[in-house]
Amino acid sequence: MATIAPERPRSRKLSEGPKPPGRERDRVFRWFTFLAALLVLLILALIFVSTVNQSWDWFSTRGLRAVFSSRWNQKVYPRGTANAGQPIPGSGFGAWALIFGTLYxxxxxxxxxxxxxxxxxxxxxxxxxxxxxxxxxxxxxxxxxxxxxxxxxxxxxxxxxxxxxxxxxxxxxxxxxxxxxxxxxxxxxxxxxxxxxxxxxxxxxxxxxxxxxxxxxxxxxxxxxxxxxxxxxxxxxxxxxxxxxxxxxxxxxxxxxxxxxxxxxxxxxxxxxxxxxxxxxxxxxxxxxxxxxxxxxxxEAQGIQRSALIGLGVVLFVITLLVNVMARAVLNRGERRLAAGK
Amino acid sequence: MHPTASQTDIVEPVTIDASSGRVENGIHLEVGDPEIFERDDPTRELVFDLERVQILYSGVAAVTDVNLDIASREVTAFIGPSGCGKTTVLRSLNRMHDTTPGAVVEGKILYHGEDLYGPKVDAAEVRRRIGMVFQKPNPFPKSIYDNVAYGPKINGRKRGDLDDLVEQALTRAALWDEVKDKLKRSALALSGGQQQRLCIARAIAVEPDVILMDEPCSALDPIATARIEDLMIELKREFTIVIVTHNMQQASRVADRTAFFTAELNESGKRMGLLVEYDTTNKIFTQPSDPRTEGYITGRFG
Incomplete structure (x- = not known):
């Protein structure tokens, strides 16, 4: 078999001369995956920031006790009235009952x-x-x-x-x-x-x-x-x-x-x-x-009611996160225990 | 089922030989006194008796016409080139083929005179008596203790007896001293050789009658291999051992009897395994009666 041996680039030093042809694409690919991963985090962060922002009225004006009370009675003054969107006396926007219902x-x-x-x-x-x-x-x-x-x-x-x-x-x-x-x-x-x-x-x-x-x-x-x-x-x-x-x-x-x-x-x-x-x-x-x-x-939501409903979305977001973190922790603890032999 | 005096006499020389002399070349091996060793003892207690066994995968025979018997408290080695069907035959001895789709075992395999594949025979029960150690150590991702206790537990042993049983099994597998302080640690943290001995301990803990070993040392270094070989010779006192190995020296060191398999093309051009010769290890390695055996053990394959 007469094959022509390729010329070996042995003559020049490793640090000199052209880089492997795939190197450039490699860099582009790395940047693409990096951006894709970053985008997910960015979107998540933006969702969190904008929902918190839109529900801030609910979180701030009533305090955590109100947020976690079990009283949810979302009555607000209707559109066109003087206090449109303001809560009617006796209404409440506590998320606890809804958290309970979700978990249950x-x-x-x-x-x-x-x-x-x-x-x-x-x-x-x-x-x-x-x-x-x-x-x-x-x-x-x-x-x-x-x-x-x-x-x-x-x-x-x-x-x-x-x-x-x-x-x-x-x-x-x-x-x-x-x-x-x-x-x-x-x-x-x-x-x-x-x-x-x-x-x-x-x-x-x-x-x-x-x-x-x-x-x-x-x-x-x-x-x-x-x-x-x-x-x-x-x-x-x-x-x-x-x-x-x-x-x-x-x-x-x-x-x-x-x-x-x-x-x-x-x-x-x-x-x-x-x-x-x-x-x-x-x-x-x-x-x-x-x-x-x-x-x-x-x-039909408006005013504080709308703010509270968006706030419920934030609460759900946080609960889902907590549940996942807790599950991870339980798993990791089990694995660590086995590794440590306790 | 304790060995009779005469069986012990026959077995003894091999034990001494295999533990003392690690011979480099299988052919020039001295296996005690051939006069004593080669005598075919009619009082040999048979564990397995294979008659015209043929094993097919999806209708194609992988190995055919296997006739051999395996005696109690001996080490029987299956050797031969890749694809000769030695592992296939080994796996038929504890019905591991039951879980392989398309695998069919034909012919007769008697276990203590009883048809291993009889209609009333439960495969799980078969495997409780005939344990298996695999090529790659396969401890469960559990603690060392739980690995050994798994078999006894599923066999209904009470929690109270387990500690002693685990210690016993690990001691018999020559692993106790190395792991006694870390029984609750993950078995996966052990070295390959330790893992394989753990797998042997796991098999022993079920108190089987037979232990099948499918190339148990092929993933281990020579030192770990030597330990497992010593262990096999030790375990032979209590268990019948059948081992598949690619390593002819290993067969010559540990086995009382050796079966040589090879693969040949049949009429339709398919590769098919067959048993060429089965005899005492000494005979196979010093004066094989088939030229194919001689060719293989001297390194001239085919």
Whole structure:
């Protein structure tokens, strides 16, 4: 084979002469990724600054105690009157009840959605018959593209009426049982309630949690699974012993993303929650959430009411952030503990 | 199932040889007294008996016509070039192929006279008796303690006995002294050799009858390898060991019997593994009866 050997640039020093031709593109690419990352932070910061700015009236004029009171009675003088946009005496703009409602409905949704999602994910990665795994995965992914308003309308027009009877019998069942009769009850007992909102939210966040969890489960090395099986593990024991320890943090991260969606979901919840601002553990009663109340009222809002509604957005933003930071901290603590051997 | 006096007599010379002399070249190895060693003892207690075993992946035979028996408390080595089916055969011994889609085991594999693939035999139960150590150390991302305790736990051992059991298993795997002060630390912080011994401890903790080892030292340095080999010879007193290895010296050092596999093209031009020769390690390495075996062990492949 007669090949012509390329001339070797051995003659000149390393620090002299032209740089590799890809170097310039490399620099451009680096700047592009840098800007993209920066843009996200910038947008986030701008959203935060402008919402805080627009809700400053609410935060400043009433003080933190008012902000975190449970009294929400958003009456203001109507347009065209002398004090347009000013609160009518007796009104209140406390966010606590709405924070409670947000956390409560999201908690119910997570409680319903997580076992279901992890179950579906395991089915599609390790448990189900091979020919059924992909079809199930596709169908679940498809659920994710249904617009939330469709779920909301379905909830209020189809689900709410018949499910009231179910709630009624559950409430009857728990009547008189201490503690539980405060939860599994309704006053008034309605189809549009915390439970219905939780159900709708669960259906909505199941696809995303399933999808992310499936990706996490797919990263568990076969060697780990075989390691457990070789010790005589049954399938469930293998899942508990090899799959979960390896994917715990990934699953928690998926759940956090689902939780973020549940807390921020607006229109579907606004339709099925029944719009009653209250701090009550009753699952079968109407309640309200931060995001839903904004959607329900923002159209006609003015003055201090508008400011307060935007402020609720800021509160939601901060709560979502806190929940994520807390989850991260819990995970890190567990990992550190294992590394330190305590 | 304790070894009889006669079995101990046969086993002894190998133990001494393998722990004392690390021979560079497998062919010029001295394996005790061949007179004693080569005698095929009819009282050998069989653990496995493979008859006309053929294993297929998606309808294509990976290895075919394997006939061999494996005796209790011996180390049996499977050697041969890549693709010869030795790992495939090993994995059929504890039904690991059950989880591989498209894998089919044909022929008969008897375990203590019972069909390993019988309709009433539960694969998990099989693997509780026949443990496995893998090529790459695969400890769980848990503490050292929890790694060892995992097997006993799923076997229903009570929490109270676990501490002793973990200590025992780690001691038998020659790891206790190195880890006794950091049992709650992550197993992933151990070195590769320690991880592999942890995996052996994990397998031992289930109290299996057989331990299968699939190239257990291929990811380890020579010192860690030597420790694992010493361990195998130690463990042979209590367990039947089957090891797959690419390292012929390793087979000659630790194995009582050696099976040589090779891969050949069949009529339709597909590569297929087959068992060429199975005999005492001494015989395989000093006077192999098949020219293919001789070619492989002397370095003239094919």
């Amino acid at each position: 409905t999201s908690f119910v949704a997570i409680l319903l959605a997580v076992p279901l999602s992890v179950g579906i994910a395991l089915f599609t990665t390790d448990v189900g018959p091979r020919w059924l795994r992909n079809p199930v995965g596709y169908v679940v992914d498809l659920l994710a593209v249904v617009p939330s308003v469709v779920f909301g309308l379905w909830g209020v027009f189809v689900l709410a009426t018949p499910i009231r009877n179910v709630y009624q019998s559950v409430a009857d069942f728990f009547a008189g049982v201490p503690v539980l009769d405060k939860i599994f009850t309704g006053n008034p007992l309605l189809g549009t309630s915390v439970m219905t909102a939780g159900l709708i939210l669960a259906i909505m966040i199941t696809p995303i949690i399933t999808s992310l969890t499936r990706e996490v489960l797919a990263t568990v090395p076969i060697a780990q699974k075989e390691g457990a099986l070789a010790l005589g593990a049954t399938r469930w024991e293998m899942i508990r012993g090899a799959i979960f320890p390896h994917s715990r943090s990934g699953i928690v991260a998926s759940v956090m993303i689902g939780l973020g969606r549940a807390m921020g979901e607006t229109i579907a919840v606004a339709l099925v929650i029944g719009a009653a601002v209250r701090v009550s553990p009753a699952l079968f009663s109407p309640n309200n959430t931060l995001a839903a109340i904004i959607a329900q009222n923002f159209g």
